[in-house]
Amino acid sequence: MIQAAPIINQVLDHPLLEQKGIEFAVKRLDLIHPLVSGNKFYKLKYNLLQAKAQDSKTVLTFGGAYSNHIQATAAACRLLGLDSIGLIRGEETLPLNPTLAFAQNHGMKLAYLSRGDYRKKKESQFLADLQNQFPNTFIIPEGGTNEWAIQGTAEILGAEDSKFSHIIAPIGTGGTFAGLVQSLSPEQKAIGISSLKGNFIIDEVRQILQETGEFPNTTWTVFTNYHFGGYAKYTQALIDFIWDFHRSFGIVLDPIYTGKMMYGLWELIQQDYFPPGSKVLAVHTGGIQGNKGFFERTQISLPLPSR
Ligand SMILES: *Cc1c(COP(=O)(O)O)cnc(C)c1O
Numbered sequence: 001m002i003q004a005a006p007i008i009n010q011v012l013d014h015p016l017l018e019q020k021g022i023e024f025a026v027k028r029l030d031l032i033h034p035l036v037s038g039n040k041f042y043k044l045k046y047n048l049l050q051a052k053a054q055d056s057k058t059v060l061t062f063g064g065a066y067s068n069h070i071q072a073t074a075a076a077c078r079l080l081g082l083d084s085i086g087l088i089r090g091e092e093t094l095p096l097n098p099t100l101a102f103a104q105n106h107g108m109k110l111a112y113l114s115r116g117d118y119r120k121k122k123e124s125q126f127l128a129d130l131q132n133q134f135p136n137t138f139i140i141p142e143g144g145t146n147e148w149a150i151q152g153t154a155e156i157l158g159a160e161d162s163k164f165s166h167i168i169a170p171i172g173t174g175g176t177f178a179g180l181v182q183s184l185s186p187e188q189k190a191i192g193i194s195s196l197k198g199n200f201i202i203d204e205v206r207q208i209l210q211e212t213g214e215f216p217n218t219t220w221t222v223f224t225n226y227h228f229g230g231y232a233k234y235t236q237a238l239i240d241f242i243w244d245f246h247r248s249f250g251i252v253l254d255p256i257y258t259g260k261m262m263y264g265l266w267e268l269i270q271q272d273y274f275p276p277g278s279k280v281l282a283v284h285t286g287g288i289q290g291n292k293g294f295f296e297r298t299q300i301s302l303p304l305p306s307r
Contacts, residue, residue: 001045001048001049001080002033002036002041002076002079002080003033004032004033004041005031005032005033007027007028007029007031007032007158008027008028008031009025009026009027009028009160009161009281010025010026010028010249010251011023011024011025012024012025012026012248012249014248014249016266016269016270017269020269020272020274020276021276021277021278022269022274022276022277022278022279022280023278023279023280024269024280024282025164025279025280025281025282026249026251026281026282026283026284027156027161027281027282027283027284028251028284029041029042029156029283029284029285029286030252030258030284030285030286030287030288030305035072035075035076035079035106036072036075036076036079037072037286037287037288037289038068038072038284038285038286038287039153039156039169039176039283039285039286040068040069040071040072040073040144040286041072041076041152041286042149042152042153042155042156042176042179043069043143043144043145043149043152043153043175043176044072044073044076044140044144044149044152045148045152045155046148046149046151046152047059047138047140047144047146047148047149047152048076048077048080048082049148050138050148051082051138052080052082054138055136056082056136056137056138057082057083057136057137058082058083058084058085058134058136058137058138059073059077059082059083059084059085059137059138059139059140060084060085060086060087060130060134060137060138060139060140061073061084061085061086061087061139061140061141061142061144062086062087062088062089062113062118062121062141062142063086063087063088063089063142063143064088064089064090064232065088065089065090065093065097065099065100066097066099066232066256066290066293066294066297067088067099067143068099068286068287068289068290069142069143069144070086070088070099070100070103070108071099071102071103071289073086073103073108073140073144074086074102074103074104074106074107074108075102075106077106077107077108078106078107083107083109084103084106084107084108084109085108085109085110085111085134085137086100086103086108086109086110086111087111087112087113087118087121088100088110088111088112088113089112089113089115089118090112090113090114090115090118091112091114092110092112096110097293097296097297098289098292098293098296099289099290099293102289121141121142122141122142127139142173143172143173143175144173144175145173145174145175145208146175147211147212149175149179150175150178150179150182150208150212151179152179153175153176153178153179153180154179154180154182154183155179155183156176156179156180156183156283157180157183157184161281162185162188163279164188164279164280164281165187165188165189165274165277165278165279165280166188166189166190166191166274166278166279166280166281167180167184167188167189167190167191167281167283168190168191168192168193168261168265168280168281168282168283169190169191169192169193169261169282169283169285170192170193170194170195170257170258170260170261170283170285171192171193171194171195171196171201171205171222172195172196172231172257173204174192174201174204174205174208175208176283176285177190177192177205177220177222178205178208178209178212180283181205181209181215181219181220182209182212182213182215184219184220188219189219189220189221190219190220190221191220191221191222191223191265191268192205192220192221192222192223193222193223193226193260193261193264193265194222194223194224194226194227195226195227195231195256195257195260196224196227196230196231197224197227197229197230197231198224199224201222201224202222202224205220205222223264223268225264226260226261226263226264226267227260228260231256232255232256234255234259234298234300237263238255238259238260238263239255239300239302241259241262241263241266242255242259242302242303243302243303245259245262246303251284252288252291252302252303252304252305253284253288253303254286254287254288254290254291254294254302255290255291255294255302256287256290257285257287258284258285258286258287258288261282262282265280265282288304288305289305291303291304291305292304
């Protein structure tokens with residue numbers, strides 16, 4: 001498999017944390033690999049091992065035009081000697097944005113699905129047709145969330161993390177959060193901050209968890225009030241927060257997931273959600289490759305990774 005760098009829990013110092021009596025660390029998944037970073041490393045791990053085990057030569061998956069999953073899948077397949085196909089939502093726009101240009105440069109064949117077709121991506125007939133059209137191809141669902149992904153994200157927490165009372169992560173499809181919940185020790189709680197508008201995600205998380213066991217609501221909570229208008233939407237307050245956070249801690253956040261998580265988490269700390277003595281671990285799920293594309297899309301600059 002692809003070699004990951006050792007994972008660091010970076011401990012943060014800040015007057016607010018001192019005042020509230022909270023220990024706060026960030027698990028820097030954004031640093032584990034230069035090309036296959038963040039939670040996508042874990043979500044792809046067993047999918048790609050499975051593709052290899054089935055002797056598939058090609059991996060096919062789905063994503064939006066700025067998708068971290070598309071970027072990571074292209075890079076990981078190249079490293080493992082697999083061909084890759086990305087079915088992208090919407091119409092081709094040239095020149096390609098940085099995410100899609102990266103994917104193409106790493107050998108991914110890009111094709112485009114109308115928004116109508118894209119919505120069918122989970123339907124079994126649609127998937128069966130795709131499989132016929134692309135025999136010998138391993139299909140990974142959008143965002144990479146399936147049973148193999150959850151097996152991978154359940155490996156994010158290690159033995160050294162059992163001292164934390166609360167584990168926080170952002171939520172897109174919920175696959176990462178579900179893996180974290182599964183791997184908690186009994187006295188730990190998981191808190192998910194959803195990047196999407198709406199409460200449907202709570203049921204989706206529950207459903208993913210139900211497929212693997214009993215995970216009562218006492219062990220996990222999802223906040224749905226930090227979406228900033230919806231998926232990929234943002235406000236000036238969010239942008240300002242991302243810059244402040246970078247200035248204070250030298251950590252780059254993305255505006256889609258980790259920025260919203262950290263904003264919500266910071267507010268929860270201010271509101272005394274965490275009892276004094278809490279040990280909080282926030283999982284930085286990566287995604288900062290998208291900050292360049294965000295600038296192209298919005299003309300708003302954000303901190304960028306140093307490499
Ligand atoms: C994809 C992604 C997520 C969402 O992960 P899910 O498993 O879909 O919930 C969170 N953070 C980042 C940076 C991502 O790229």
